[in-house]
Amino acid sequence: MLPKLGDVFKGARLKALALAAGAAACLGVFAVSHAESSGAGVLKVRLGGSPTETRIVIDLAARAVGRVTDDGGSDRRMVVFLSGVRADHPLQGQGQGLVRAWIVDQASGGARLRIDLASDVVVRRRFLLPPADGVTSYRYVLDLAAAPSRAGSMQARTGLRGPAQVSPATLVSRPVRAVPLRLKKVVVIDAGHGGRDPGAKGVSAWEKHVTLAAARALKARLERTGRYQVVMTRGDDVYVPLDSRVQIARRVDADLFISLHADAGSSPSLRGASVYTLSEKATPRSAKFVNKDDWFMRANNSGDRGVSAILLDLTQRATKNRSAAFADMLLPQVERHTSLLRRSHRDAGLVVLLAPDVPAVLLEMGFLTNAADEANLRDPARRARMMDSVGDAIDQYFDREIRIAAR
Numbered sequence: 001m002l003p004k005l006g007d008v009f010k011g012a013r014l015k016a017l018a019l020a021a022g023a024a025a026c027l028g029v030f031a032v033s034h035a036e037s038s039g040a041g042v043l044k045v046r047l048g049g050s051p052t053e054t055r056i057v058i059d060l061a062a063r064a065v066g067r068v069t070d071d072g073g074s075d076r077r078m079v080v081f082l083s084g085v086r087a088d089h090p091l092q093g094q095g096q097g098l099v100r101a102w103i104v105d106q107a108s109g110g111a112r113l114r115i116d117l118a119s120d121v122v123v124r125r126r127f128l129l130p131p132a133d134g135v136t137s138y139r140y141v142l143d144l145a146a147a148p149s150r151a152g153s154m155q156a157r158t159g160l161r162g163p164a165q166v167s168p169a170t171l172v173s174r175p176v177r178a179v180p181l182r183l184k185k186v187v188v189i190d191a192g193h194g195g196r197d198p199g200a201k202g203v204s205a206w207e208k209h210v211t212l213a214a215a216r217a218l219k220a221r222l223e224r225t226g227r228y229q230v231v232m233t234r235g236d237d238v239y240v241p242l243d244s245r246v247q248i249a250r251r252v253d254a255d256l257f258i259s260l261h262a263d264a265g266s267s268p269s270l271r272g273a274s275v276y277t278l279s280e281k282a283t284p285r286s287a288k289f290v291n292k293d294d295w296f297m298r299a300n301n302s303g304d305r306g307v308s309a310i311l312l313d314l315t316q317r318a319t320k321n322r323s324a325a326f327a328d329m330l331l332p333q334v335e336r337h338t339s340l341l342r343r344s345h346r347d348a349g350l351v352v353l354l355a356p357d358v359p360a361v362l363l364e365m366g367f368l369t370n371a372a373d374e375a376n377l378r379d380p381a382r383r384a385r386m387m388d389s390v391g392d393a394i395d396q397y398f399d400r401e402i403r404i405a406a407r
Contacts, residue, residue, distance in 0.1 A: 041086035042104050042111050043137055049097025052146045060085060060138040068123060076117040087111035092183045098144050101181045116181050120147035184229045185398050187222060188249040190259035190352060191215035195239030200264035202368030207262045210377045214260050214365060217384045221391035242351040249358045257360035259352045262377055263367045271370035272341040273334050276362040277323040279347035322359035326397045333389040338366055338376055
């Protein structure tokens with residue numbers, strides 16, 4: 001059933017925005033990361049460089065065409081797309097020289113290399129080398145150099161050896177810090193109620209026990225894929241305040257928050273699952289929390305409260321859209337294993353949905369006051385199948401994000 005509405009949550013922390021640190025080393029010393037299978041399109045990634053020049057070499061199983069889809073000018077996050085290349089086993093590593101960290105993963109139509117830059121750069125050269133001299137792989141090479149503003153006259157005197165430049169230099173300026181690169185999406189699973197708050201009561205089950213069992217099943221389903229870092233707001237029968245659950249999601253910089261509940265109804269015939277997302281009327285409550293913690297004022301370099309209010313509004317709208325998109329994917333998946341309420345997508349001002357920057361839904365898995373729903377939720381096999389369907393929706397949601405990012 002729905003959690004009790006408490007005070008607007010207090011003291012939530014600002015998302016961690018620091019980039020992973022990379023070690024600078026001399027040119028010609030390479031850091032290497034191997035894919036798990038030699039059959040993957042991307043075989044390995046090598047970096048060598050100094051604070052003024054860095055070369056990135058991507059070893060490929062076949063010829064490929066690459067393009068820089070984002071030069072990192074706004075946030076020092078460069079993106080290179082390799083058309084037709086597979087990244088069946090994603091790679092990631094710490095950087096070197098001008099690169100702080102990097103990730104190669106699969107996108108729609110090819111592989112995507114994302115690079116966190118340590119400073120302003122220019123792209124000096126991009127080229128593809130064919131197999132030769134005992135080297136069996138193709139090599140896509142990206143040469144970066146510190147921007148003139150940082151390298152000064154030293155940059156003008158220094159050049160990297162290699163084929164003639166095939167792309168114009170791209171100046172990166174006025175950067176802001178991007179969210180740190182990470183390969184795994186962070187999903188927070190919230191088992192509703194717990195401890196002194198038992199929730200709804202069925203004939204044979206309390207809500208707090210059903211939600212914890214479901215949360216553990218969903219955690220296992222997600223971790224089997226290797227795609228997710230899963231965080232539980234509670235792993236045992238303990239009480240966790242509602243505002244603390246949202247603080248947990250913000251503290252770990254969650255990509256998705258899902259709160260699991262079981263409903264109670266006035267009639268035993270009432271049954272079916274439903275999903276809640278944040279109501280438009282509830283957004284001022286979220287704003288009160290943000291203003292109280294001064295979250296956007298700290299995140300906004302200008303210190304202008306008018307600008308902060310605009311940023312908050314944009315963030316809230318984007319988060320609500322993502323939450324609604326996930327809810328629309330979740331319901332058809334859940335319906336494969338249980339019935340839905342006639343109005344299955346609802347909105348409300350629930351505390352666990354109030355974070356302005358974390359897409360969140362609350363899933364009512366069924367009614368404990370209905371015999372059929374209670375039997376489904378108490379049975380480990382049927383409960384696991386329902387959580388598998390929730391996992392399928394989560395996979396679908398993040399796959400959609402990758403397709404959009406690759407456009």
